[in-house]
Amino acid sequence: MATHLHTEAVQQSETLLNTLPHNDESVIHVAFGINHNYARGMGITLFSLLKHHPTTAFHIHIFTDTLADDDIDRLKQLAGNQPLAITLHLFNDSWLEKLPVVGRYPKSIYYRFLIPETVARYSDRVFYLDADTLVVGDYSPLFTLDISHVILCASNDTVRARQNQCPKLGLKQGNYFNSGFMLINIPRWLANDTTQKIIDLLVAQGANFGFPDQDALNILLENDTLILPDKYNFIYDIIANKVWHNFSTPNDTVMIHYTGKCKPWHAWSGGNLSHLYLDYYRLSPWSSLHLDKPRHHKEMKRFARIKFHKKEYAASLFWMINYIKHKFFK
Known part of the structure; x- marks a missing residue:
């Protein structure tokens, strides 16, 4: 496999806390890729994940270029009695220079592409979660799912997104998955040099994409992705559902993904699913922070x-x- 600039991007990996049993092979690895604006959102997502899996041993990997001391202190408060490790992976962003900025999306959306090569030293599989999500159910059926035949597992985006993006991107299977939740088969990802292929595609065509990271993943992995039920990544746009919309999610929903410009930590959000998010917010170590x-x-x-x-x-x-x-x- 060729050596590329991004393989050297992670400059430092620092353990923030570790209460895991020694050599416990049941540990579930979960990764986030954030900039400083999404540290609070990541904290709420992580808090909700732990709340619904109180006996699961997790190793959390945070990929970022910086993280404030206050957020590090709050993350350490999450340990409690649960077996938990949190590793901070810091990198320089020189590898991002050639990648396009598209619309409202910051370059931090590309941080997730560093995850497989870095987490490979810990595990052969990793869950990726966006930092604008809320876990409200049980992910454990996926902890032992056989993913040996695919690079990626993800859930489809909305019907509207599929109708728009499939013809634009030339997707033949009728699927257009959302990259806010992914289960990655690390050895298969690495064997196919997936990160470099994504970077090459983004450099060549990314400026023309509507959703750059997600479009690139769908183009390259259309035939190497297992589509999971929507319950694992239930898409909800606060703005699209009006000011005070009472929206019912299916009873088996595992995660709510607050897509769109308005996030539930914005004071101008509204509706029952925003209030649900705030219920978790107020119980978390980030409760003292005011809404934007x-x-x-x-x-x-x-x-x-x-x-x-x-x-x-x-x-x-x-x-x-x-x-x-x-x-x-x-």
Whole structure:
């Protein structure tokens, strides 16, 4: 296998905590790829994962270029009595220079491509989770799933996404999976030089993709992916479901993925699934952090509507005035 720039990208791996039994082969490896803006979201996702698997031994791998001391301290509070290891993998971002910036997506979406080569020293399989997700059920059926015949396991994106992206990308199977949850077969990923193939495709065509990391994965792994039930990555867009939408998820839902621009840690989110997220938020080590306040006029307008729905009329008027000021007078 050729040696590429990205193989040397991880500069330091630091153990933040480790309460795992020695040589326990039942450990489940889970990875996140984040920038500093998503550290809190990752913390809530991890908190919810541990809450629903209280006896499972996890090794958590965090891939980032920086992590604040406060977030490290909060992560250490998650250990409790559960067997848990957390390893921080820090890297320089020189390997990202040639990769495209597309739309609102930061280059941190590409961090996940470093995961297989780094986690290979610990395990032959790893779960990847986006940091805007909430675990609400049991992932254990996947812990021993036979994935020897594929590189990747993932769930399909929405019907609309499949209808749009399959013809655009030339996908023949009718599947277009969401990359916010993946179970990766590491040896098969490495044997196929998958990371370098993704990077090459992104450099050549990524600027034309709507969802760069996800589109590249779907093109390259269309015939090497096992499509899992939607319950493992249930897609929910807060904005698309209006200001105060009561949305029912299927009873067997394992994870809710809050896609779209509005996240449940934004004060201008709303609806019962946002409130569900906040239930976990308030129990977590990140509970002392305030929700993000609106910065742009569209966010201010939505926040005014949220306040109105909550019958906080004075606050609603305040934010509507701010919306008008920022839209028409700035």
